[in-house]
Amino acid sequence: xxxxxxxxxxxxxxxxxxxxxxxxxxxxxxxxxxxxxxxxxxxxxxxxxxxxxxxxxxxxxxxxxxxxxxxxxxxxxxxxxxxxxxxxxxxxxxxxxxxxxxxxxxxxxxxxxxxxxxxxxxxxxxxxxxxxxxxxxxxx
Amino acid sequence: xxxxxxxxxxxxxxxxxxxxxxxxxxxxxxxxxxxxxxxxxxxxxxxxxxxxxxxxxxxxxxxxxxxxxxxxxxxxxxxxxxxxxxxxxxxxxxxxxxxxxxxxxxxxxxxxxxxxxxxxxxxxxxxxxxxxxxxxxxxx
DNA sequence: TTAATGCCTATCAATTAACTAAGGATTTTC
DNA sequence: GAAAATCCTTAGTTAATTGATAGGCATTAA
Numbered sequence: 001x002x003x004x005x006x007x008x009x010x011x012x013x014x015x016x017x018x019x020x021x022x023x024x025x026x027x028x029x030x031x032x033x034x035x036x037x038x039x040x041x042x043x044x045x046x047x048x049x050x051x052x053x054x055x056x057x058x059x060x061x062x063x064x065x066x067x068x069x070x071x072x073x074x075x076x077x078x079x080x081x082x083x084x085x086x087x088x089x090x091x092x093x094x095x096x097x098x099x100x101x102x103x104x105x106x107x108x109x110x111x112x113x114x115x116x117x118x119x120x121x122x123x124x125x126x127x128x129x130x131x132x133x134x135x136x137x138x139x140x
Numbered sequence: 141x142x143x144x145x146x147x148x149x150x151x152x153x154x155x156x157x158x159x160x161x162x163x164x165x166x167x168x169x170x171x172x173x174x175x176x177x178x179x180x181x182x183x184x185x186x187x188x189x190x191x192x193x194x195x196x197x198x199x200x201x202x203x204x205x206x207x208x209x210x211x212x213x214x215x216x217x218x219x220x221x222x223x224x225x226x227x228x229x230x231x232x233x234x235x236x237x238x239x240x241x242x243x244x245x246x247x248x249x250x251x252x253x254x255x256x257x258x259x260x261x262x263x264x265x266x267x268x269x270x271x272x273x274x275x276x277x278x279x280x
Numbered sequence: 281t282t283a284a285t286g287c288c289t290a291t292c293a294a295t296t297a298a299c300t301a302a303g304g305a306t307t308t309t310c
Numbered sequence: 311g312a313a314a315a316t317c318c319t320t321a322g323t324t325a326a327t328t329g330a331t332a333g334g335c336a337t338t339a340a
Binding site: 002004007008011076080084085087088098099100103106107110111113122123124126 | 224227231243258
């Protein structure tokens, strides 16, 4: 019942790109170093994100990746679905008997509700290094 | 992001015991055959449930297992936690940066809310073979 | 005493996770 | 045109987990 590093690192990549949105391409090397991750591994994660049309690549020196759309139009659910597959707590939900099926559906919908209502803009704005502001609530 | 067969078969066991609550012990063999599962495998799943105090065993011929408490006092969350570990969408949630940490916490709380508010009584009553009643809503 | 059960430990094949390795293809800059 | 920086692709590797299977001992009702 865990989201693997695929989805987690994938979100990390997308948040970095969201922070640099409108500033030209960001290389995987930069993202890998900033987050202490393997560049080679990130290459394997961004390939499906590119195939799904969530990012665009610019090849060659001083190339990198940019978001295909503005950060407020891309959700955590978009990213997680590409890298982790469909959001569902069990395989073959339709084969379960009614009571359990309803349980899995309620869980699935609860997760979808959170993921599909959290955008890269939300995630990028909270990721900046900044002092707590007025109205800023600590996370627990 | 999946609940494995441990949690799923564990719930199956517990629902069967809930249906037979107050009628004496039910053997694993019975449950295994009714659900077309491996009895040996179920033995490995019920061991932690017994250690956690969710079921009691009665050894010897015509023995089996009974719930330690009434079905309305045992939740799906109790069962899943024993067999799948703590409910959390990622390991090391506290090490994440604020934006992602808050995302994982929202997902975790959404899942917990469903699992901890679904009892074996809820699950067992909907699992019986019965005609749709007044007020009965189909699941989709 | 025997059959039905729970209990325990070990083993195993398949899958997945999380990388690592190697090198080719493309583009910019000097 | 050469060199460097980047993307792109495929393949291999190690460890853990899943989902069992195997074999047999311990306990108890009939």
